[in-house]
Amino acid sequence: MKNLLETLIVFFALTFMFGCNCDNSCKNTTTQSGNVTIEKKDSSRSPSNKDSVSTNSNEKNKINNNSKTDLPVVLVYNFHVTNRCPTCIAIEKATTKTLNTYFSAELKQGRIKRKILNVDDEANNKISEKYQAFGSGLFVTRVYKGKEITADLTGDGFKFAKNKEGRFMEILKNKISEYLK
Amino acid sequence: MKNLALIIFGIFLSLQGFSQRTADTIISNNPQKLKVKVLYFHITHRCNTCFSIEANVRKTLNDYFKSKIDSGIIDLYILDCELPENKEIANKYEAFGATLALTTYADKKELKTEDLTNWAFQKIHSSEVFISELKTKIETLLK
Numbered sequence A: 001m002k003n004l005l006e007t008l009i010v011f012f013a014l015t016f017m018f019g020c021n022c023d024n025s026c027k028n029t030t031t032q033s034g035n036v037t038i039e040k041k042d043s044s045r046s047p048s049n050k051d052s053v054s055t056n057s058n059e060k061n062k063i064n065n066n067s068k069t070d071l072p073v074v075l076v077y078n079f080h081v082t083n084r085c086p087t088c089i090a091i092e093k094a095t096t097k098t099l100n101t102y103f104s105a106e107l108k109q110g111r112i113k114r115k116i117l118n119v120d121d122e123a124n125n126k127i128s129e130k131y132q133a134f135g136s137g138l139f140v141t142r143v144y145k146g147k148e149i150t151a152d153l154t155g156d157g158f159k160f161a162k163n164k165e166g167r168f169m170e171i172l173k174n175k176i177s178e179y180l181k
Numbered sequence B: 001m002k003n004l005a006l007i008i009f010g011i012f013l014s015l016q017g018f019s020q021r022t023a024d025t026i027i028s029n030n031p032q033k034l035k036v037k038v039l040y041f042h043i044t045h046r047c048n049t050c051f052s053i054e055a056n057v058r059k060t061l062n063d064y065f066k067s068k069i070d071s072g073i074i075d076l077y078i079l080d081c082e083l084p085e086n087k088e089i090a091n092k093y094e095a096f097g098a099t100l101a102l103t104t105y106a107d108k109k110e111l112k113t114e115d116l117t118n119w120a121f122q123k124i125h126s127s128e129v130f131i132s133e134l135k136t137k138i139e140t141l142l143k
Helices: A002-018 A056-070 A084-103 A106-108 A121-130 A154-160 A163-181 B001-021 B050-063 B064-071 B084-092 B117-123 B127-142
Strands: A029-031 A071-078 A112-118 A135-145 A148-153 B024-027 B038-041 B074-080 B097-105 B110-117
Touching: A002 A154, A056 B074, A071 A084, A071 A163, A071 B097, A084 A106, A084 A112, A084 A154, A084 A163, A106 A112, A112 B097, A121 B038, A135 A154, A135 A163, A148 B117, A154 A163, A154 B117, B038 B050, B038 B084, B038 B127, B050 B074, B050 B117, B050 B127, B064 B074, B097 B117, B097 B127, B117 B127
Parallel strands: A071 A112, B038 B074
Antiparallel strands: A029 A112, A071 A135, A135 A148, B024 B074, B038 B097, B097 B110
16 A cells, blocks of 8 residues: 555656646846846746836836937847747747857847746736737847837747757847847 | 556656647648648647647638638648658748748649748737638638
């Protein structure tokens, strides 16, 4: 009986472990300068509003300050849910690789701001609604003289990021380059 | 008892491997009459959004174009782009992940393809909007 109980416990533990092929960790990352680094955080413990553009006045001021230098600022936002699929993870990784490979100088200068946001985290409700991001999403926004234009690259991400990473990186690189001008 | 545990564990792992696999769907009733081919590609391990796009594509066709499907005017292809047998068609459509496309035909000849992937991911969060707009797109191509 004891053995049976142990077996069942092991079985349920394994079921729980393998039951989801997703990365359950909640990654909320804000990168203001230098290479993009990924930090893992427990969403339930993450400080609220830390990564929300719409609700963080410091962040807004930083973006506005950059616009005063008469150069556009580009926001690169990856949205995801808590339980992530392989494509969603691939989109984030390819975005990171694109930024580190082609735009490390702009990241350091603050001309590109990158965020990874969990839409299930209440702290991100406002920005998720602004971008209409209810699941995985990749948005590139150009902020210049108080005006914003946004490109939704979610479809390209789902189409190419997992199995044709180079193609996806090219699309993202071109869009960011266009928006930096 | 150890053997039993190993057997259960083995069955469990096997089930995991197949849990997300879905069979391909190909509905092609009369190539002579074909006007619009609806294609949706997906990868093997799918997310909810990908499942939702497929479900809404199917619902659009079932609700508004059932007679066109039955008569062969519209074809439906739902394919796993990661399966070796689908490699050729996936390459043709550059479908390396979730991809929605509409291809028009006339007199058995392929005319043009519209890639709706970005549109699908933008609209899928509202089933009503997705279905209504996809219906209009297909109707336009049928004219």
